[in-house]
Amino acid sequence: ILNVEQSPQSLHVQEGDSTNFTCSFPSSNFYALHWYRWETAKSPEALFVMTLNGDEKKKGRISATLNTKEGYSYLYIKGSQPEDSATYLCAFNNAGNMLTFGGGTRLMVKP
Amino acid sequence: EADIYQTPRYLVIGTGKKITLECSQTMGHDKMYWYQQDPGMELHLIHYSYGVNSTEKGDLSSESTVSRIRTEHFPLTLESARPSHTSQYLCASSPRASRANYGYTFGSGTRLTVV
Numbered sequence: 001i002l003n004v005e006q007s008p009q010s011l012h013v014q015e016g017d018s019t020n021f022t023c024s025f026p027s028s029n030f031y032a033l034h035w036y037r038w039e040t041a042k043s044p045e046a047l048f049v050m051t052l053n054g055d056e057k058k059k060g061r062i063s064a065t066l067n068t069k070e071g072y073s074y075l076y077i078k079g080s081q082p083e084d085s086a087t088y089l090c091a092f093n094n095a096g097n098m099l100t101f102g103g104g105t106r107l108m109v110k111p
Numbered sequence: 112e113a114d115i116y117q118t119p120r121y122l123v124i125g126t127g128k129k130i131t132l133e134c135s136q137t138m139g140h141d142k143m144y145w146y147q148q149d150p151g152m153e154l155h156l157i158h159y160s161y162g163v164n165s166t167e168k169g170d171l172s173s174e175s176t177v178s179r180i181r182t183e184h185f186p187l188t189l190e191s192a193r194p195s196h197t198s199q200y201l202c203a204s205s206p207r208a209s210r211a212n213y214g215y216t217f218g219s220g221t222r223l224t225v226v
Contacts, residue, residue, distance in 0.1 A: 004153075034214055043115075044201070046214025089154070098169070099215065101146075101154040 002026055004092045006102035013080050014110050020076040021105040023090030027071035032093040035064055035075055038104070039086040047075075047088075080109040114138045117202050117218035124192055124225055132187045132221045134202030141207040143185040144215070147171060148199045160185055192225040199223070 005024045013019050025033065032051045036044040048057040053068040061078045077084055087106045091099040115136040124130055136143065141162045146154040146169075156169030160179040174196070175189050185204075189196055199222050203215040 036214070036217075041219075043217040043219050044215075046216070049214050098156055098159065099144075100156075100170070103153045 002092060002094060002100040004090065004100050004102040006088075006090055006105050008105060009103065010106040010108070012108045012110065015080060015082060017080050017109075018076065018078045019080055019107065020074050021088060021107075023073045023075070023102055025071050025073070025090070025092040025100075025102075026094070027069060029094040030068045030071075030092075033066055033068075033073050034091040034093065034099060035073070036089040036091065037086045038089060044089060075105075077107070080107070082109045082111050085109045115202060115204055115216050115218045117200075117221050119221060120219060121222050122224070124223070126191075126193055126225055128192050130189050130192055130223070132200055132202075132223070134185045134187070134218055135183050136185075136204045136216070137183065138204065138206075138216065139182065140204035140216070141182065142205045143179065144203045144205075145169075145175075145177060145185070145187050146201040146203065147173065148201065150199075154201065158187065192223075194225045197223060197225050 007022050034049050035047040038044040048064045050066040055066040064075045066073045085108050087104040089104045091101045118133045143160045145158040147157050148154045155171035157173040158177040160166050166177050175187050177187050199220050201220045202218040205215045
């Protein structure tokens with residue numbers, strides 16, 4: 001079983017704060033790294049799928065970077081809003097083509 | 112608007128009952144997956160399918176079974192529910208070329224409680 005770690009487990013920030021969290025994964029047999037956003041009572045929603053070392057992707061105020069050589073990815077949220085409150089999941093796709101998920105970072109943004 | 116549907120959303124059932132959790136997708140995706148999540152824990156893959164008549168067990172051992180008779184339908188069955196099966200079950204799908212830049216599409220999940 002592959003080890004995918006996310007930190008921190010939870011995070012409370014004030015509206016307007018910028019924040020970031022980490023996903024670490026095995027650096028061998030890398031295929032892709034996924035980020036999902038999971039709001040309470042909804043389905044997980046794909047944010048990014050990253051495949052190349054050095055990739056940087058952006059969607060509105062959310063961006064992500066990827067380092068496959070050292071096995072980590074960062075997710076950044078600029079100017080957090082209450083609607084950003086959710087659990088952010090990363091998932092590692094190795095050569096076997098199945099996703100292994102981390103435990104998630106639960107973000108709560110206070111107005 | 113959901114393209115992958117799971118029913119029921121919530122289910123409370125007695126020990127020993129047979130249950131089937133339904134999952135259907137309208138996107139024509141070849142690959143489908145079932146994940147299980149216990150409270151506060153990671154999503155764990157319990158079953159997956161690459162297409163019709165293809166089913167495989169995932170990383171986490173599960174007493175459930177699945178079938179894939181039609182592309183759009185991937186039901187999960189527990190022959191005799193036990194309290195240890197209490198969990199959230201999430202269905203997902205992806206297109207054939209899922210190594211490429213496609214994320215999974217997830218259903219809303221079924222929260223199962225066995226009493």
